[in-house]
Amino acid sequence: MKRILLIKLTALLIAGSIAESVQAQAYCALRDPVRQIGELYPGHSYVSHVGVVTTDSRKEVSNRLPFTLHFNELGSHTLYAVSKEGTKVGYVHVRPEITRWGIMEITWSLDADLRVQDFAFQRCRNRRRAILEDEDFKKQLRGKSFEELLSLINQDGTSLTGDGIKVNSLDGEFAASVIRCALKTIVVTDIVWEKQVQAARVVPKNTKLQAVTKVYTPSVQTALERMFIGDNKDIDRESVKAFRVVDGSKKKDS
Numbered sequence: 001m002k003r004i005l006l007i008k009l010t011a012l013l014i015a016g017s018i019a020e021s022v023q024a025q026a027y028c029a030l031r032d033p034v035r036q037i038g039e040l041y042p043g044h045s046y047v048s049h050v051g052v053v054t055t056d057s058r059k060e061v062s063n064r065l066p067f068t069l070h071f072n073e074l075g076s077h078t079l080y081a082v083s084k085e086g087t088k089v090g091y092v093h094v095r096p097e098i099t100r101w102g103i104m105e106i107t108w109s110l111d112a113d114l115r116v117q118d119f120a121f122q123r124c125r126n127r128r129r130a131i132l133e134d135e136d137f138k139k140q141l142r143g144k145s146f147e148e149l150l151s152l153i154n155q156d157g158t159s160l161t162g163d164g165i166k167v168n169s170l171d172g173e174f175a176a177s178v179i180r181c182a183l184k185t186i187v188v189t190d191i192v193w194e195k196q197v198q199a200a201r202v203v204p205k206n207t208k209l210q211a212v213t214k215v216y217t218p219s220v221q222t223a224l225e226r227m228f229i230g231d232n233k234d235i236d237r238e239s240v241k242a243f244r245v246v247d248g249s250k251k252k253d254s
Contacts, residue, residue: 051192
């Protein structure tokens with residue numbers, strides 16, 4: 001009798017382990033890559049890169065963030081690198097986030113410099129998900145870098161800070177969990193797929209873009225006049241924007 005009970009208990013433990021493993025593997029799986037990537041990047045092509053999120057990766061995430069990955073997030077995961085006419089333009093990656101509404105899965109679209117372009121819930125039990133799927137919320141995250149996103153949440157990532165994000169007070173914790181997931185996605189992508197990301201960066205790592213407030217300086221105007229386009233009416237000067245790449249104390253116009 002004891003032997004039968006032992007066999008049954010062993011079988012249950014094995015079944016539980018398999019179920020947990022399958023569940024963990026499903027967390028970062030893009031269920032329909034062709035359709036989902038096609039919706040995020042119409043007319044683009046993509047290649048998949050399988051990477052392993054290790055315990056060392058988890059430690060590195062905790063070094064960059066005040067929170068880290070759950071152990072179920074370790075293992076093999078896939079990053080989809082999206083290209084247009086041979087130029088890499090961004091990435092698609094699914095990352096889970098544990099919330100009080102259960103495990104949430106979000107499909108993230110990042111540009112070549114790992115800024116948020118878009119996101120979509122792949123799995124979410126929060127009945128108010130439509131609020132955060134609305135453009136009014138999404139546009140507040142689009143274009144945000146790691147540092148900008150980090151400034152939007154408190155130290156442990158459980159709530160929003162200040163007036164950086166406009167959302168109903170009922171959805172503050174929910175919005176914070178989405179931003180927390182975005183931060184993890186950026187960091188994990190940068191760590192696990194470092195070679196692929198560095199090869200495609202527009203802005204070098206550890207630098208940032210700074211807007212140039214006055215584009216048409218006297219020297220620029222002189223240069224335009226030398227090219228006989230100083231008074232060219234075909235250029236809408238009001239719409240021209242310029243940026244400089246800032247790296248520590250060094251600044252370089254781009």
